[in-house]
Amino acid sequence: MNITARISQAPMSGYQWLIVALCTFMNCLDGFDVMAVAFTGPSVTEAFGLSGSQFGLLVSVGLIGMAIGSMLLAPFADLIGRRPLILISLTLGTIGMFGAAMAPTATVMGAFRLVTGIGVGGILASTNVIASEFSNAKNRGLAIGVFTAGYGIGATVASLVAKAAVGGDWRIVFYAGGFGTLLALVVIALILPESVAFLERKRPSGALARINRTLARMRLEAVTDTDLDHAAASRMETQRAGSGWLKQRLPPTVLLWLVFITIMFGFYFVNSWTPTLLVEEGLSESAAVTAGMAISIGGTVGSVLYGVVARIRTPRVVLIGFSLLSAAMMIVFIVSTSTLWLGFGIGVVVGALINGCIAGAYTVGPPLYPAHVRSVGMGWALGMGRIGAILSPTIAGMLNDAGASATQLYTGAAVVVAVCALVLVGLRPYDPESSHAAKEALAA
Structure with a gap:
């Protein structure tokens, strides 16, 4: 039995x-x-004299960087290791955040936003795989849910810093992000081990000692060079047997890309445009940040909630429910924000549901691929999902300049999220956890 199976x-x-x-x-x-x-x-738009389209582009350039990081940096994790790539990506993120904080113009800020995005994209592609590889089968959905909850936690911290900075210098928010990324760089360099799955497969110098050191901390038995040789031979046989995986997996791959695109379209619209749209609707900047904070707070629990529910029902079915509920509650939220306490409460629900959708996409995707191409499959799915993330703020900015109201923009984004449910229905024949064979195997 290979190490991944033992874990x-x-x-x-x-x-x-x-x-x-x-x-x-x-x-x-x-x-x-x-x-x-x-x-x-609102502060950046005023400081640099930006139109809605220009602000949308400033948001999108960071997301473009994330797509580049996910699709182009991620493959290097299989060459140099997960840990080195994460350290490189954190370095890029630190430079980008501090650079944006000191940017004298919107153009310079956009350039550093691109660098930050590349770093974040590389981090996400690697950490998603590490969280999955170090989790057992029973708790993998919950572990991915906890991992995804990090987005909501970070967003909530950003909202608190931004709320404290209202009326002051908006650059403080980016300085805080720079220091946070630098702290992460130090902590990860000191604590995070290399993936044992990577060490088992590549076997660089000293791999056996590093594997056994990590296994000891996980309270698992040590392995020998003979064990690694046997695992390598078995892996080669599996890869030869599954050499036609690309042709076989093309339909579910395209469907998975559509799942990520539609979910990220709605997710990044809600998370990037809400404060600005609410200010345009007449709310104060402080109230708009409070409403945005509600979405972030909901996000900290929503992905964990998805993980808990997915232990009871098939993850794909749970994701269908989350996407439909997200679409409905997005519309309810935008028509209720005139009553701040009601909008805050519904905002928490919206944040929980849309973040749960992200956790669902992370959970539904990996079982669609053979183990030896799972990182590539998920890396490209994340990268393609950024198309929705990039289009969302850009299209919203263009429609905003054309006179579309906040309610119209939210309704349009909700429709896109609802489309995800239809795509997931089409994914059913390819979902191992929904197949008759998988159910029989589980029963056995």
Whole structure:
């Protein structure tokens, strides 16, 4: 039995949950980064004299960087290791955040937003895989839910910093993000181990000692070079047997891309445009940030809620429910914000549901691929999902300039999220956890 299979079957140790926590901490950076732009949107727009389209482009350039990081940096994780790529990505994120804080013009700020995005994209592609690889089968959905909750935590912190900075210098928010990313760089360099799955597959110098050191912390038995040789031989046979995976997996791959695109379209619209739209609707900047904060607070629990429910029902079915409820509650939210306390409460629900959708996409995707191409499949799914993330703020900016109201924009985004449910219905024949064979195997 290879090491990955042993980890999947063994109970989760405290050390493994620590690794999930570290990945969650790094996912906080994504939430802080995106919401730093959203919450400072009115101030940045005023400082640089930006139109709605120009602000939308400033948001999108960071998301373009994330797509580049997810699709182009992620493959290097299979060459140099997950840990080195994360350290490189954190360095890029630190430079980008401090650069944006000191930017004298919108153009310079956009350039540093691109650098930050590339770093965040590289972090997300690697941490998602590490959280999955260090989790057992029983708790993998919950672990991914906890990991995804990091976005909401980071977004909430960004909202608190932005709220404190209202009426002051908006650059404080980006300085805070820079220091947070620098802290993550130091902590990860000191604590995070290399993925044992990577060490088992690549076997660099000293791999056996590093694997056994990590296994000991996980309270698992040590392995020998012979064990690694046997696992490598078995892996080669599996890869030869599954050499036609690309042709076989093309339909579910396209459907998975559509799932990520539609979910991220709605997710980044809600998280990047809400404060700015509410200010335009007549709310004060402080009240708009409060409403945005409600969405962030909901996000901290929504992904964990998805993980808990997914232990009871098939993850794909749970995601269908979350996407339909998200679409409905987005519309309810935007028509209720005139009553601040009601809008705040519904905003928490919207944040919980839309963040749960992200956790669902992370959970539904990996089982669609053979183990030896799972990282590539998910890396490209994340990258393609950024198309929705990029289009969302850009299209919203163009429609905003054309006179579309906040209610119209929210309704349009809700329709896109609802489309995700239809795509997931089409994914059913390819979902191993929904197949008759999988149910029989589980029963056995």
